[in-house]
Amino acid sequence: MREAVTSNICLTIEGLTKRFGGFYALNDLNMEVAQGHIHALIGPNGAGKTTFFNLLTGVLSADSGKIIFDGEALDDVRPSKRTLRGIARTFQNIRLFPHLTVIESVMIGEHCRAYPSVWKALSKAVFQPPFCEALEEREMRARAIELLEFLGLADKRDEKASDLPYGEQRKLEMARALATQPKLLLLDEPAAGMNPHETEELDDVITRIRDRGITIILVEHDMRLVMEISDRITVINFGIKIAEGPPDKIQNDPVVIEAYLGEDVQL
Amino acid sequence: MLGEMLDGYTRSLLIFAGINAIAAYSFYAPYKTGQVSLGQAGFMAVGAYASAVLTHKFGIPFAAAVVFGGILSGVIGVVVGFPALRIKGIYLLLLTLGFSEIISVIALSWDYIGGAQGFRGIPFNQYTLDYVVGIIVVLILLFARIERSSLGRAMDSIHQDETAAEVMGIDVVRIKLFAFGLGAVIAGVAGALYAHQATYIDSSTFNIMVSVEILMFVVVGGGSTYWGPVFGAAVLNAIPEVLRSLRDWLEIVPVAWTNFYPMNRIYDSLHDFLDFENAKRLIAFGLILILMMIFRPDGLLTRDSLHRLRFWHRKARHA
């Protein structure tokens, strides 16, 4: 466990509520994520964790409550604008673009920073003198390669994303998310389906991402990983926060243990 | 200028085939972002009527009228494009279809542009072939550029997974609107060119089947590459012509060979079959469509097949 690099608060959640019919996916959630932390969000299945990510990224809109990111409220801002503000995510059930290559996938992430306006992108495409790659394009490519090397995927750059083995697809998703130059990275069950060796690797990768200055919120079921790398953990069940604190406190919290009873989890 | 060496029939054929190719690109643009539109005929109608009014009633030069037709069509395209943003699949199909039909109804009941009698006497333009060829070249270059750029990649990503693209920061709304509007502009230009070649248009000229044929050109030619639309239009327009000339060749067969049974029967039915007026041409179209969807749903030209062509080309050079 590490101390927060700074004491700045990256993300503030106040009273966040989301209902689906009569069912509360999130019920009056309050939490704070400190900048530079690896903050884990855990809880039994169906506890509302992916909904939380969907609310943060703007794919779903909350019924009530406030999300304040980097000092600004998020409200009804579109997902693409939130990404521009610095929120990026990976998906629980991997959503790569099936027909793009590895490097193209990463370069998609860079598009929003390089071309915030459609007209700029179009004029660049049209007025670019032929046979010489645009300066931006070359820079994008270089940055993409750097990210791929960071995650150990550089040699597979021209393969189709859907041809990669599962573990590498997860890493590609992370590379793509990192390409958007986020301040906050949301990882949705990155260790799902991984063997212990791959999880070790993941541990290392996540830590290195944090070392680059990116705040991370981690939703995960692999408790060993969670306890190992998190600075702070929030536990929710049935959409309600039931515990919060550093790993050693959460490990021994009877409320948390009870919530997980019946789940095959070793805390 | 361009068509001077050709006879009237060939010239006309090339022009209409070319207009079809341009229309094919009007489907291709929104399709690159995953928007399947069956309403491009409606945008063609807008461009056709708008430009015809300008040239016929106000004497405005052809080129300016065509440009105006395209722009007006584009504006309407953006207007229609807004509600189209949040609906997908069959719903978008029906919305665009409905739009096209409403344009038809307007054309039918608005007497200023001809109403039920149609719009007659549109000034014929003798340089249409030049315009057509020029525009096709521009379109191919434009889409080639777009496809190789980051914008093209972004459009592909929207097509493949719109939500993921949005979350990765891609401005899905603006890009989809841009694609839809671009398609409308291209269709408007195609319609304007058509009007000044056929010199007569009415509410049934730009009907559903036109939208369907435009879709067919792209689907048959190959929807994932910028060569697809023009190739599809070329192939589907060429087939009846090829078969027609086959029939002409058939008439070379000496009479003596076919004077007896069964050869005369075979000859007659072959001759009859190759007499490709509209209905038979379309039956062949339909069969081709079905067969293509069974055996090659991605179209004739795919990115992979184009890569392979390039690969062979490179190999031959190094051999």
Place this chain on the structure above:
Amino acid sequence: MIYQQLINGLMLGASYSLVAIGYTLIFGVLNLLYFAHGEVFMIGAFVGLYLVTLGGANIYVALLGAMIACAVLGVIAVYVSVRPVSKDRPLAPLISTIGLTIVIQNLAIYIFGGQQVAFPDTIKEQLYHIGPVTISSVQIFILAVAIALMVLLWLFIERTKMGRAIRATAENHETAALLGVDVNRVVLVTFIIGSGIAGVAGVLDGIKNSGISPYMGLGAAVKGLIVMLLGGLGNVFGAMVAGLLLGMIEILSSAYIGTTERDFFSFAILILILLYKPTGLFGTRTTEER
């Protein structure tokens, strides 16, 4: 006067309903827009016509013949343009049915010619006066057949085992298969039923309009689509009601506003529904999108 219009509206609407039923059944089960359905309607009309003029059959035989012929056509459609086409590319099945539409329509033009053909009188025309309403025997016949068909179909869907199987498949293919439903068989049955009904509708339309042409399919197809959407995709009951509703709206608007505007209303309704209530008046009943 308004009663005449209402009856006309019901008749037009009944025709729309019968076509839309096939559309919505097939869409519910396959998530496929079976574009060629309008052409099936047209073929039914021609089969009925030739049975009467060439075969000297009476109207009941003509109806039955059309139903059977179209049911067979439905089977052919499944084996030729639905089954062999991969469902992976969402556009492919739609386009192959468009191809089938083109083939059928132009075969009809080739064989029957492109002109309108008169539909012979088969029912003794007799006028009945009930209060302020004057209704003819022809109109009664058409409405009776249409309503009988709809009622029979309704009973079939709700009360029989196959009807349940259809509803289950419309809900979710995998669950239905787990419950022992042969999904392929169900698809075939929906095509047969839908096409058969459309065939009957075609003959009825011929009787009503006293004339048919190979081009009547396209118009029926488009209207059928609107009705299907209005009633809710995959919702058979919705299709029945929405068809009658649309028919009445069209007739009333053409009577009181103008005939060219009548189509305008239908398409305006289409667009409004798409934008504000895409689930239709009665909700969708269709396979969940994967």
